[in-house]
Amino acid sequence: MLDFERRMAYGFVIEKVNLSRATIKEAQEFKVLLDEDILRGHTIIIVDLSECEFMDSTFIGVLVVTFKKLVKLGGSLKIVKPGLFANSILNYTGSIEVFEIFDTLNDALSSIKDKKPLREEILN
Incomplete structure (x- = not known):
């Protein structure tokens, strides 16, 4: 399995982190990868951290820098539920207040896709 997996759903890019420790x-x-997404014109990026139990400050820094770039472009960075430890690190650093965090990928997509319920099989 790759460390990172890029998917598209309804025209939105999803970057899945397939690491327990980032x-x-x-x-x-x-x-x-995130810079490539921005260069391709994606202003809303969903980062799926559901497999991630630990993130160090450098990895969190990448998320913060990407968030700032997207906000300047009128976009946003959405985070799918990090593991409990990663979530506590985001709380500790104050980063959790910056990001929109969702329990599921469908919740994140629904927040940007006309508020319609989405099928589970959304990914290509």
Whole structure:
């Protein structure tokens, strides 16, 4: 399985983090992927952290920098429920107040897709 998996649903990009521990080792690669999404014109990015139990400050920093870039473009960064430890780190750093955090991918998509309920099989 790849560390990161890019998917599209209803025209929105979803970056799934397939790591239990997201650290400085993976942060640069993830930053490149997010920058590519922005260069391709995506102003709303969903980051699925449902598999992630730990994020270090460098990885969180990538999310914050990406968030700031997207806000300047009139967009947003949406986070799908990080693992409990990762969630506590986001709380500790104050980052959780910056991001929109959702329990499921469908919840995140519904927040941007006309508030319609979405099917589970949304991903390509």
